[in-house]
Amino acid sequence: MDLQKIILLCKNQDANAQRHLYSTYSGLMFSVVKRYLKNEEDAEDALIESFFKIFTKINTYKGQGSFEGWMRRVVVNECLMKLRKKRNFTMALEEAYDIGEAEMITPSLAYQDLMKVLENLPTGYRTIFNLYEIEGYKHREIAEKLGISINTSKSQLILAKKRIRDLIKKKQLIERAG
Amino acid sequence: MNELKPLHQDNTVEVPRRVWNQLESKLNNNKQKKKLLRMKVISGVAACLIAAFGLSYLSVGISGDKGSFASNGNYKSMVFEDLEKEESSLYDFNQVAKLKSVILNSHPSFAKRHR
Numbered sequence: 001m002d003l004q005k006i007i008l009l010c011k012n013q014d015a016n017a018q019r020h021l022y023s024t025y026s027g028l029m030f031s032v033v034k035r036y037l038k039n040e041e042d043a044e045d046a047l048i049e050s051f052f053k054i055f056t057k058i059n060t061y062k063g064q065g066s067f068e069g070w071m072r073r074v075v076v077n078e079c080l081m082k083l084r085k086k087r088n089f090t091m092a093l094e095e096a097y098d099i100g101e102a103e104m105i106t107p108s109l110a111y112q113d114l115m116k117v118l119e120n121l122p123t124g125y126r127t128i129f130n131l132y133e134i135e136g137y138k139h140r141e142i143a144e145k146l147g148i149s150i151n152t153s154k155s156q157l158i159l160a161k162k163r164i165r166d167l168i169k170k171k172q173l174i175e176r177a178g
Numbered sequence: 179m180n181e182l183k184p185l186h187q188d189n190t191v192e193v194p195r196r197v198w199n200q201l202e203s204k205l206n207n208n209k210q211k212k213k214l215l216r217m218k219v220i221s222g223v224a225a226c227l228i229a230a231f232g233l234s235y236l237s238v239g240i241s242g243d244k245g246s247f248a249s250n251g252n253y254k255s256m257v258f259e260d261l262e263k264e265e266s267s268l269y270d271f272n273q274v275a276k277l278k279s280v281i282l283n284s285h286p287s288f289a290k291r292h293r
Contacts, residue, residue, distance in 0.1 A: 013209065022198060026193045026197070026198070027192060028189075030191045030197075031189045031191040034191055044194065044200075047193065047197055048200050048201045048204065052204050052205065052208075055205060111189045
């Protein structure tokens with residue numbers, strides 16, 4: 001079925017269209033959720049809440065930009081909300097101006113490997129890394145979303161990249177030893 | 179431009195079936211709530227309309243009665259009934275006096291007692 005038609009039907013709260021949209025995008029959106037939330041239960045809750053918002057607020061989508069992008073933003077916002085509610089979402093707020101730009105994480109890193117590495121990152125690092133490196137948000141947008149300064153966002157990203165690099169090295173050493 | 183973005187943006191993860199079931203029940207609950215809210219709004223509006231109609235009907239009735247007060251035949255007969263009795267011959271002073279003299283003349287003993 002045509003996506004525009006599905007969107008139109010979803011705007012009229014058509015249950016079949018909602019199911020169709022969910023079955024098309026749930027896997028993709030769940031992968032987004034899982035990059036932010038380690039806990040399976042939290043991830044499922046966030047996905048349910050995200051799709052609930054997508055279906056109930058679909059009338060606010062005016063067709064500007066891709067629908068997938070709009071859904072992704074809803075999902076990311078929901079994940080950030082969930083993280084903010086958690087007590088342990090305390091970001092290391094130390095500024096790191098003196099830290100040089102970290103090397104780029106190798107893009108050849110497989111998805112599953114990256115997921116494993118991300119799982120081992122502190123929540124703050126993981127969130128900023130996800131927002132900047134994968135979702136493509138700018139530091140200004142990240143700062144606005146998380147209520148931090150632009151410099152904090154930049155320094156957190158550098159620290160996150162350093163940590164990822166260390167984790168990858170450690171992993172490679174373990175594999176060589178094995 | 180980010181190099182990781184295109185590589186990791188389109189990955190999918192299998193979603194457990196229970197997620198859809200929970201989402202579906204949440205959507206159904208929401209629909210029920212909306213329906214209930216709509217019913218409440220409709221019934222509230224209907225109640226307001228009935229109340230407004232009732233009040234306007236009563237106020238029109240009262241003002242209508244005021245207008246027809248003087249011209250209401252039944253009401254007039256009720257109010258002026260006593261006056262009409264007083265105007266009848268039984269309430270005429272001359273008639274009463276004449277009747278009294280007739281009674282006194284015809285029964286002298288009665289006249290003695292009441293003089």
